[in-house]
Amino acid sequence: MEFALTIATIVAIYCILGLALNLQFGYTNLPNFGIAGFFAVGAYTSAILTVPHRFLEMEIFAGFPGGVPGRIEAPFIVGILAATALAGFIAFLIGVPVLRLREDYLAVASIGVAEAIHYIALNELWLTIGSAGIRLIPMPFANRILYFLLVLLVLAIVFYVINRLVRSPFGRIWRATREDETVTASLGKSVFRSRMWAWVIGCAFMGTAGSLWAHYAMAIQPGEFVPTTTFLVWIFVIVGGLRNNKGVLIGALLIIGLFEQGTRFLPAFGAPYVVPALRLIIIGVMLIIFIRFRPQGVIPERAMTIEKHIKTI
Amino acid sequence: MATILEAKEVYKYFGGIKAVDGFSMEVENKSITGLIGPNGAGKTTFFNVAAGIYQPDRGDIFFKGEQIGGLRPDQICQKGLTRTFQIARGLGEMTVWENVMLAPKAQTGESPFGAFIFKRVKKEEKENWEKAAALLQEMGLYEQRNEYAKNLSAGQRKMLEITRAIMTDPEILLLDEPTAGATVDETKKIMAEIERLRDEKGLTFLVVEHKMEVIMNICNPIYVMHNGQNLAVGDPKDIQGNKQVREVYLGG
Numbered sequence: 001m002e003f004a005l006t007i008a009t010i011v012a013i014y015c016i017l018g019l020a021l022n023l024q025f026g027y028t029n030l031p032n033f034g035i036a037g038f039f040a041v042g043a044y045t046s047a048i049l050t051v052p053h054r055f056l057e058m059e060i061f062a063g064f065p066g067g068v069p070g071r072i073e074a075p076f077i078v079g080i081l082a083a084t085a086l087a088g089f090i091a092f093l094i095g096v097p098v099l100r101l102r103e104d105y106l107a108v109a110s111i112g113v114a115e116a117i118h119y120i121a122l123n124e125l126w127l128t129i130g131s132a133g134i135r136l137i138p139m140p141f142a143n144r145i146l147y148f149l150l151v152l153l154v155l156a157i158v159f160y161v162i163n164r165l166v167r168s169p170f171g172r173i174w175r176a177t178r179e180d181e182t183v184t185a186s187l188g189k190s191v192f193r194s195r196m197w198a199w200v201i202g203c204a205f206m207g208t209a210g211s212l213w214a215h216y217a218m219a220i221q222p223g224e225f226v227p228t229t230t231f232l233v234w235i236f237v238i239v240g241g242l243r244n245n246k247g248v249l250i251g252a253l254l255i256i257g258l259f260e261q262g263t264r265f266l267p268a269f270g271a272p273y274v275v276p277a278l279r280l281i282i283i284g285v286m287l288i289i290f291i292r293f294r295p296q297g298v299i300p301e302r303a304m305t306i307e308k309h310i311k312t313i
Numbered sequence: 314m315a316t317i318l319e320a321k322e323v324y325k326y327f328g329g330i331k332a333v334d335g336f337s338m339e340v341e342n343k344s345i346t347g348l349i350g351p352n353g354a355g356k357t358t359f360f361n362v363a364a365g366i367y368q369p370d371r372g373d374i375f376f377k378g379e380q381i382g383g384l385r386p387d388q389i390c391q392k393g394l395t396r397t398f399q400i401a402r403g404l405g406e407m408t409v410w411e412n413v414m415l416a417p418k419a420q421t422g423e424s425p426f427g428a429f430i431f432k433r434v435k436k437e438e439k440e441n442w443e444k445a446a447a448l449l450q451e452m453g454l455y456e457q458r459n460e461y462a463k464n465l466s467a468g469q470r471k472m473l474e475i476t477r478a479i480m481t482d483p484e485i486l487l488l489d490e491p492t493a494g495a496t497v498d499e500t501k502k503i504m505a506e507i508e509r510l511r512d513e514k515g516l517t518f519l520v521v522e523h524k525m526e527v528i529m530n531i532c533n534p535i536y537v538m539h540n541g542q543n544l545a546v547g548d549p550k551d552i553q554g555n556k557q558v559r560e561v562y563l564g565g
Contacts, residue, residue, distance in 0.1 A: 168428035179404035188390030
């Protein structure tokens with residue numbers, strides 16, 4: 001039961017990351033390879049703002065000169081909102097120069113940004129405590145079941161907001177931008193503005209996910225926010241069905257739930273590192289199989305008829 | 314009649330290639346003006362400059378007396394000038410109805426916050442669809458409204474592109490080979506639509522075309538472009554009788 005709850009919570013947090021990536025890459029064709037970076041911004045922002053003074057005292061006792069964490073003691077709601085806003089704001093700053101470039105440059109730039117954020121977390125001790133990470137991050141309700149329900153609520157909100165945006169006239173511009181920038185611009189729509197919003201909204205939600213993760217794990221360290229996280233999200237979004245939000249949820253359940261977390265049940269054999277490595281191999285093979293035989297994913301993008309659209313918009 | 318679009322000595326070079334080399338033209342309001350010339354004459358480049366896809370190296374482009382040379386394509390479209398493309402660029406992975414509903418200007422739901430003003434978005438979507446549905450019906454595309462644009466025939470895609478352009482509510486439409494790839498019937502239909510839109514909605518057209526029956530039947534005046542420069546201008550009769558034009562274009 002405890003284990004199922006753990007998996008469910010982690011899957012739900014990953015779902016938010018996947019929905020955000022789908023918004024950026026699936027609908028607007030912005031390849032974000034810096035997911036881990038924005039996830040980290042959210043996690044650290046929320047952790048630094050909410051961690052109790054007791055943590056600072058422990059660190060000082062252990063010989064640390066002291067810094068920002070532990071001095072603010074803000075409530076969770078402040079932490080998660082600030083995490084969302086800051087991740088979005090950083091995305092905006094990066095987007096100004098980078099979104100005018102072609103997609104491939106954005107892909108490279110986003111990897112660089114994520115690495116920069118990783119190193120900031122590692123080296124700016126006054127802000128992040130460095131490699132030891134931040135501990136004693138409070139979990140709202142101090143109850144795993146209630147916290148899981150909270151994560152689900154946030155996931156539902158994110159799912160609703162992204163779905164609504166994609167279906168709205170605004171989302172049509174996103175998808176038109178994905179198809180052909182020149183045509184979109186020639187129809188009077190600002191391609192830069194449309195891409196910027198997709199970029200900022202997606203990255204902001206990645207920050208939200210980071211905050212949820214920090215308060216769930218109650219301890220974070222720079223080593224968690226590495227490209228592996230980014231690639232896992234990419235993999236389950238592709239497997240689940242790029243451009244289909246329900247597909248993304250199924251992909252997360254499948255890849256994160258079954259393989260990344262579920263395989264912890266695999267009986268240990270051989271050297272201690274064999275099983276964890278096997279897990280990544282299984283995920284990799286699954287990705288290859290999907291790209292080869294079902295590139296549209298478990299659930300592909302579905303067109304809506306105008307009749308249904310008018311009724312339900 | 315008033316001039317709606319005026320190009321004055323427009324230059325656009327790509328390295329050593331003089332794509333547009335001091336070209337000038339005037340498009341009268343509510344006219345269907347033709348632009349012809351051999352392949353590589355610079356017609357499409359001129360369209361791209363006029364629509365803001367390229368910046369002119371030199372020269373002025375006035376739309377209703379206002380300088381538009383150097384503006385972005387979306388800004389130029391917002392002012393009332395919309396173009397279509399030589400190779401129909403349908404937004405393939407979107408349905409026909411999504412293609413045409415993309416185009417209307419100043420939709421409330423076009424911003425992340427506006428998308429949540431439910432009542433207004435719903436009302437506007439209904440109104441825009443009424444307009445779009447009527448147009449699609451005239452164009453003979455209504456039955457295909459829920460199809461992906463990529464599944465249409467070449468001629469249908471041309472029709473879709475024109476419909477979409479009209480949905481931006483332009484004052485002038487720049488059509489780059491509107492009948493390329495269309496069948497004989499489709500060509501006739503597109504020609505009839507262009508004339509109808511001019512007569513009923515007071516739209517102005519600037520048309521690049523290679524099919525002589527289109528140009529000579531509906532366009533007046535006709536500009537002839539050669540090596541990026543003006544070669545001739547006149548009504549269809551003048552152009553057909555012009556010796557220089559026949560040499561470079563009509564095949565002697």
